[in-house]
Amino acid sequence: MTGWQRASSIAVGLLGLSVWAQLCAPTVFAVASPPSPWIVFTAFVPIFIAGVSLATRSGAGCLLLFPVSMLPALAGIPEVARAALFTPFAMIRLSLALSLYLAATGAWLSGTQTVFGGTSVNQTGQEAGSTYKWFVVSRGLVLLVLLIVPIWAVYLDGTIVATIAMNHPDGEHVAQTFIAMITFFVWSVVAYTQFVVPLLNLEYDRRKIRRKALDSVKKTTLPLVMKRLGIETGVIVFLVVILLIV
Amino acid sequence: MRTIAYDTASIALLLGSSLFFYRAVEFLAQKDYVAGLIAVGIGILVVRSGVEAGRLAMVSRGDER
Numbered sequence: 001m002t003g004w005q006r007a008s009s010i011a012v013g014l015l016g017l018s019v020w021a022q023l024c025a026p027t028v029f030a031v032a033s034p035p036s037p038w039i040v041f042t043a044f045v046p047i048f049i050a051g052v053s054l055a056t057r058s059g060a061g062c063l064l065l066f067p068v069s070m071l072p073a074l075a076g077i078p079e080v081a082r083a084a085l086f087t088p089f090a091m092i093r094l095s096l097a098l099s100l101y102l103a104a105t106g107a108w109l110s111g112t113q114t115v116f117g118g119t120s121v122n123q124t125g126q127e128a129g130s131t132y133k134w135f136v137v138s139r140g141l142v143l144l145v146l147l148i149v150p151i152w153a154v155y156l157d158g159t160i161v162a163t164i165a166m167n168h169p170d171g172e173h174v175a176q177t178f179i180a181m182i183t184f185f186v187w188s189v190v191a192y193t194q195f196v197v198p199l200l201n202l203e204y205d206r207r208k209i210r211r212k213a214l215d216s217v218k219k220t221t222l223p224l225v226m227k228r229l230g231i232e233t234g235v236i237v238f239l240v241v242i243l244l245i246v
Numbered sequence: 247m248r249t250i251a252y253d254t255a256s257i258a259l260l261l262g263s264s265l266f267f268y269r270a271v272e273f274l275a276q277k278d279y280v281a282g283l284i285a286v287g288i289g290i291l292v293v294r295s296g297v298e299a300g301r302l303a304m305v306s307r308g309d310e311r
Contacts (some may be wrong), residue, residue, distance in 0.1 A: 132304075135300065135303075135304060138253075138257060139260070139300070142257060142260045142261060145261060145264055146260070146263065146264050146267065146293075149264040149267060149268055150264075150267045150268065150270070150271050153268050153271040153272070154271055154275075159272075160271060160272055160275045163272070163275040163276055164275045167275065167276060167277050175275075179271060179274045179275065182274065183267070183270075183271060186267070186270075186286055186290075190289075190290060190293055194290070194293050194294060194297050195297075198297055198300075198301070202304060205301055205304070206301070206304050206305050209301055209302070209305050210305055213305070236291075239284060239287065239288055239291075240288075242284060243281060243284050243285065243288065
């Protein structure tokens with residue numbers, strides 16, 4: 001095992017530990033209301049699964065079993081810790097830790113060391129890494145903005161907080177949590193389908209688009225372009241009109 | 247130059263989509279779930295456009311190299 005591989009294994013382990021510490025540790029170390037042995041057991045199960053998965057380099061274990069195994073412990077989390085978890089800062093921190101863990105583990109399992117600028121990559125990998133670095137970093141920052149804006153709106157925007165309080169007088173915090181969870185779900189879908197998948201297939205997509213572009217140049221006619229432009233403009237105008245009416 | 251134009255358009259579209267997500271939250275806060283869903287749909291379409299513009303930037307960057 002090279003130094004790079006050892007360092008990446010430790011980084012993945014620490015990120016997994018960070019996610020566990022945010023989700024399960026409050027259950028174990030609750031001072032006000034000591035948890036039952038069964039709850040403590042469920043809280044430590046993810047650590048065991050993570051250890052075995054990391055040792056065997058199991059993709060299903062690291063990316064699926066470990067995150068899912070934290071759900072039972074989350075169900076038994078004390079009320080105080082639950083309230084602390086559902087705050088804007090805690091949710092953003094948890095989202096970041098989970099996203100970083102999933103991205104780093106995916107890169108670690110695939111062995112593509114170009115993501116972190118490893119030392120044992122070949123020349124092609126280095127060229128691709130430098131070309132795509134800006135693309136990946138800029139999209140990562142945009143993704144962060146797309147997470148922060150709605151969460152900020154739900155919890156910190158004065159107008160929206162007042163609207164929620166007015167429309168849900170008996171359960172303001174429940175409504176905020178509900179909207180935040182919907183927002184986070186949408187963000188996760190967008191992050192995976194529109195950011196992670198395209199970023200993983202950059203070189204493949206680049207070649208495919210070039211090939212398609214060369215083909216379509218031969219077939220493209222002005223009526224065809226106008227027809228497509230008309231349809232797309234029509235769809236956008238239709239949606240905006242519906243939105244204005246609603 | 248084409249790369250920069252595509253890249254700028256891409257990032258502008260991606261950041262612009264946050265406006266629709268913000269509006270979606272606003273609609274959800276007003277219990278207007280249909281409008282919220284439509285706003286989310288438009289936001290995702292705008293993100294999609296931004297991603298496509300980013301892909302075009304990558305293609306043109308490859309051509310310029």
